[in-house]
Structures are given as structure tokens and as C-alpha cells.
Amino acid sequence: MNPALLAVLAWGDFRDRVRRPAYAVTLLAAILLGYLAVPAADSHWAIVQLGSYRGLYNSAYVGTATALASTLWLLLGGFYVVRNTIARDESTNVGQLLAATPLRTTAYLAAKFFSNVLVLSSMLVVLAVTALVMQLARGESTSVDPVALLLPFAVMAFPVVVLTASAALFFELTPVLKTGAGNVIWFFCWLVAALAGQSPRAPLGGLGVPVVVESIGTEMLARGLDVTGGEFSLGLTYLDEPLVPFEWLGFTPSAEFLLTRLALIGIGLAVALLPVLWFGRFDPARVNRFLPRRPVAPPAWSDDEHRAPGVPSIAVLEGGAFSTRGGPRTAVVRGGALVVFPRLVVGELHILVQGVSKWWWAGTGFWTALTFAATVPGLSRLMLPLAWIWPVLLWSRLGTQRHESGVQALLGPYPGVRMRVVAEWIAGVLLTAGVGGAVAVRMAWVGDLTGLASWGAAALFIPSLALLLGSLSRTHRVFQAVYVPLWYGGFSGLPLLDFMGVLRGRDGSLLGVPPDVVATAGVALVTVVVLLAARRPLRA
Secondary structure (H helix, E strand, O other): OOHHHHHHHHHHHHHHHHOOHHHHHHHHHHHHHHHHHOOOOOOOEEEEEEOOEEEOOOHHHHHHHHHHHHHHHHHHHHHHHHOOHHHHHHHOOHHHHHHOOOOOHHHHHHHHHHHHHHHHHHHHHHHHHHHHHHHHHHOOOOOOOHHHHHHHHHHHHHHHHHHHHHHHHHHHHOOOOOOHHHHHHHHHHHHHHHHHOOOOOOHHHOOOHHHHHHHHHHHHHHOOOOOOOOOEEEEEEEOOOOOEEEOOOOOOOOHHHHHHHHHHHHHHHHHHHHHHHOEOOOOOOOOEOOOOOOOOOOOOOOOHHHOOOOOOOEEEOHHHOEEEOOOOOOOOOOOOHHHHHHHHHHHHHHHHHOOOOHHHHHHHHHHHHHHHHOOOOOHHHHHHHHHOOOOHHHHOOOOOHHHHOOOHHHHOOOOOHHHHHHHHHHHHHHHHHHHOHHHHHHHHHHOOHHHHHHHHHHHHHHHHHHHHHHHHHOOOHHHHHHHHHHHHHHHOOOHHHOOOOOOEOOOOOEOOOOHHHHHHHHHHHHHHHHHHHHHOOOOO
């Protein structure tokens, strides 16, 4: 493996990514994360706390708090940012060029892996700079210690960056995980890692939390502070009272801890190179290296040399489809909006659910039957979140299929841009209502008007969110990355994220977001999409 060639490939791929608007958006998110990690002294929100205390905002504490927060964020959001490197080469036909080169598969995977590491590491650099700015802005300590500030990023956040980069590459090259289901699976992998990584018994030091907790606890005991008033918390938490600061000068990593971090980096490299066993590097005759080579039949093109004069050239493709340079032969039939629009909605709904496995429909039927058969009071309402995680891969198609399928340029001259967008949104609403319709029927049967209002508002909000994120990002990954945590937050009992009306008080009142707010947000989101579509109809 030529190191110079590897560096050139990784750097070129990195430069290609940083030119994209999504990269700038991700950097802005990193800056916001750095701001949240160091809240104001009188704030009732915190990301890192130990009981009712926090460290004084010096270089050691600010660097550690920001680095720990970045491990959680990069492990989740960073995965979705770098997950498309192989898919991009495949969709742009670069993979076909690579298949014809002598580049080894190991070198190609290593270059993609190091490119992922560079992208995520650049976010770490931004977070480190943000931590320095926040320390000076908060003003509790203006003495800057570069080692204490940067050490947590190097020994705690960077190994997680390597693991995230390797996991994204592994998921892209594994047959089951490369689909949209892999994006959903990764969220639950992240959830397990975030919880288990903070345990003192976490393998290889976990996220580095046990070392920090031990160091902070030792310092608190030395100062006579109460360490029994609460546990260590990593994550955005609301506090009744602001935390009490004390001076903590940081931690000194032991040789054993440093070896565990090197072990994590080694595991990440091994996971990134593991797909070399089955990845055929875009060779159509070698989809799987464990299977024999398959002959690739060339397309059956018509012989233009024997074409009669004046007859347009026709290229016959697989399945009987054809293209011609003679122009369209179908007469244009015009109709009123009352005739065209319903057909347009049906067409968008058909496109939205095309290719869905029969097992998906069987699962939908199973949940519907189970909802109607539920006899425990309130159980049917709890079935709604389970039903509305099932179509997440279909919702993520909204606003993205025309871009990912390369037909946006064909739809650009379409005269009714707004009508098409509205039809696509209605198709998403119909899908949402259909999957969760059994719960609505049960709510109407028992007279649960409050739950029915929340159901209707969520049925408007979910496809609106999917359509907006899909239209702006032009990829299905963004909605999957946003919706799954949002859904889990409401389902797990966070009232601020409960947009489905799951959480109820003893008197039956809603504890989550009011349905009128959810419905208003849904209408606002789809309005933005319609306005943007009307202003940029030709952009490919």
C-alpha cells in the first residue's frame, strides 16, 4: 500500500466533501454544541454535571466538557454525515472508473476511512476552538492552558471519531446495513454505546467518562464537597437550581488508559478494512468475492448501420423500454385541476410505496390487528409510536427521490410545481394516516378527542418534516437521523419531544406538545417547501 497514493486519495475525497453545503451546516451544528457545553453560570441547563456541582470554567473543565459532549454528538450525527462516501462514488459512476484501475481494494477502503476521519476531525478542531472562545467569553478563568484544553479531545473524542468513521464505512459495505434500515439500527447502537460507555465497567474505558468521574470525585473529596448528592450526568439536563462551581485542574491519563484508547483506534482500522473480504470494488462481475464471477450481458442496442433512411434511431433497453431521437409520440391531453390533481396524488402515493417488501405490508397488518385486539385501557394509544416508527424509511423518500433518481432536471419544466409538491405531501399524509389509522379508530370509538387531535396534528407534522428535510438536503439520511431521536425522545417520556400525544396526566390531559402547536408547525414546514419549490423549479 503506497502511503503517498493513500494520502492523495484521502485528501482529495476530503476536499470534495468540504465544498458541499452540508459540511458548512454540520460545522455550524458543532459550534452550537460547543456553546451548549458551556452554559452561562446562572443557567438551568447543563450537559455535564456531578450532583449539584460543576467545574470552574477553566481550560481543563471547558475542554473536558466539550470533548465529552462531542463524543456523543459525533458518534450519532457524525455517522450520518460521512455515511455516503461509497454511495456517492456509485451514483456518480466514479466506481466504474475505479473498477478499471489497478487500485487495490484495501487501498481504496483505507483512503475512504482516512477521509471519514479527516471530516470528523475537522469538526473536532472547530469544537476545540469553540471551547477556547467559550472559556474566554464566560470569564470565570481567562488563563488558557493549551494542554489541558486539547488533551480531552485527543484521548477521549478522537478514538470515538475513528470508531464512527469505521462504522460508517462498514455499514455502507454490508448488504443489510447499507440500506435505510442501517440508519435506524445505528441510532439504537448509539443509544447502547452512550449508556454503556459511561459505566465504570465499560470495555476499553468506554467514552472516557469513568476516568473523568474518578478525577472530579477525588478533587471534590479533597475539598470537602458532598459527592453523594447525585450521580454524574452527560447529556442536556434541566436543573431546578444552577450548579455550584469548584476548581478542577483536569486529569492525567495513565499509561493503561492511553493503551485502551490506542486499542480503540486499532479496532476502528480493523473494522474499516474488514469489508475487503466481500467488497468487489464496483466490479459488476464480482458483487461478492465469495461467489463465482458472473458474466455481464451487454445491453441489446439496435443496429444503426441497418436502419432505414428517415427512421429515428431507437435504443432498445432491458425490459422493453426504449428511447428515440424522433421526439415524443404520445399526444398531450389537458384536463382541469379537479381531474389531474387526484391522479397526481395517486401517482405520488404509488411512487412513495413502490418496491416495498411484502413483509413490510405484513408487519403493518400485524400492528393494525393487534391495535384492534387490544383490551387493556390505554394500550392502543401506546401502539401509535410503534406504528409510526415502522414507515420511517418510506417517509424519508419524500422530497429526495427526484434528486436521488436523477429526474429533477426532467421535473424542472413541469408547469405545476406547487401542485406536484402538494400532491407529494398529501401522499405522505395518506401513508401516515393509513399506518396509524387503527389507533385513530380506537380513539374515536372510546371518545378520546384529545388523543384524536394529537393524532391528526402528528399525521400532518411527520410528512411535512420529511418533505422539508428531504427537499433541502436531497438525501434520505437527514430525516432518518432527525426523526428517530425525536420519536424516541417522545416515546421514552420527554414531554418536550412528545408530538404524538403519548404522555398523559392522571386526568387524561396532555403532557407533551399541544396538538395546535404541532399542526401549526406542520403547516409552516410544508408552506416553506412549496415556496422554495416555486422559486427554484429548475435547480437540479
